[in-house]
Amino acid sequence: MVEKITSYLKKYFSNGPKFIFMSVSIILIALTVLIFSTRKTITVSVDGQDKQITTFSRTYKKALSNNNIVVGPKDKTTPSLDSRVEEGKKISIKRAVKVHVEADGKQVTIESAEQNVEKMLQAEGIGLQDFDKVYPAKDLAIKDGLKVVITRVETKEVKENKKIDYTTVVKKDDEMEQGKNKVIQEGQLGEKETVTKVIYENGKEVSRKVITEIIKKQPVQKVVAMGTLSTYTPSRGGKVAYTKSMRMRATAYTADYESTGKSPGNAGFGITATGTVAKRNSNSYSSIAVDPRVIPLGTKLYVDGYGYAVAEDTGGAIKGNKIDLFFNSSSEADNWGVRWVNVYVVK
Structure with missing residues (x-):
């Protein structure tokens, strides 16, 4: 010039x-x-503290350097250091602070001058998935010494086929001796398909929840018959199956006039109230008289000391908890006398 x-x-x-x-x-x-x-006068703001400097430099980088203002590699400037210096303008410098970050099993200390936690993570290339947790909150302003913890959250859906246990139903069977049982129907396992949502935090399972369940095969219940029939073993041997037992006063009678008021030749001689011929059969069922209100006519019984009997007859003196046992002769009836016996209703 x-x-x-x-x-x-x-x-x-x-x-x-x-x-x-x-x-x-x-x-x-x-x-x-x-x-x-x-010659230009500009304002330099460092973390909000302003001061003015005079410079002949063309760029902010040179202007700051000439005034012994050091800008660190992670410090942020607005405008950029390579921008042209203009009279009266302002350059802001935000100093980087140390932040401790714990993520993916590692702990690192970084320097950052970003505005908040989220922008700091983005600037450092620390990616976040949709369900990852960040503590403290992502919009929190960073400060020196801040600790940021990232918890990696992973969700999986696990599909499984599972067995369904069958139930066992017990049905009473009064045709079967007590203490015995029989399988009427075998049980079968069912099958279901479940989808379970499993959540992991940093690789460790923290929760699981069934979100869908489809029954592919219904279970079949097991049915077992359980005997309810009681048994009695007489002194003479054998086994008597019964549904009910009673303690009764037992007398004895014959077909003669003393017992029935009828003599041989009488049309009703030796005939029971049910129209059968009174009988005494030690190897089978004998005739006995009962109170029909207590023991219905036709009921088969076992009388302790007497044997099997059937309720075929009635008597004027046989009321309530009494029975009258038929014998073929007066001597047998007299020999029996009057006794308290156990009477079993035979099944």
Whole structure:
């Protein structure tokens, strides 16, 4: 610029003192203008603290360096350091702070000048999946010494086929001796398909929940018959199956006149109330008289000490908890006398 001015002066003015004076004056003016045109005053804000500096530098990077203002590699500036310096403008510097990050089984300390936790993680290339947990909150402003913990959350759906246990139903069977049982129907396992949502945090299972369940095969219940029939073993041997037992007063009678008021030749002689011929059969069922209100006629019984009997007859004196046992002869009836016996209703 100065050379152009000098060349211009030589062209229009002759050499001499006048020329020299004018040349020097113009050069000084030009230098003064140049200096003032490149001199700029700017504001530098460091973490909110402002100060003004004067600079002749073209970029903020050079201006800060010339004023011994160091910008760290993780510090953030607005505008950028490579921006052109403009008179009266402001450059803001946010100093990076140390943040401790725990993620993926590692603990690292990083420097960051980002606005909050989320932007810090993004800047450091620490990715987050949809369900990952971040503590503290992602919108929290970072500060020196802050600890950030990232919990990796993974969700899986597990499909399984499972067996369904069958139930066992017990049915009473009064045709079967007590203490015995019989399988009427075998049980069969069912099958179901379940889908379970399993949640893992940092690789460890923390919860599981069944979200769908489809029955593919219904179970078949097992049916067992359980005997309810009681048994009695007489002293003479054998086994008597019965449904009910009673303690009764037992007398004895025959077909003769003393017992029935009828004599041989009488149409009703030896005939029971049910129309059968009274009998005594030690190897089978004998006839006995009962109170039908207590023991229905036709009921088969076992009388302890007497044997098997059937309720075929009635009697005027046989009321309530009494029975009258038939014998073929008066001597047998007299020998029996009157006894308290156990009477079993035979099945």
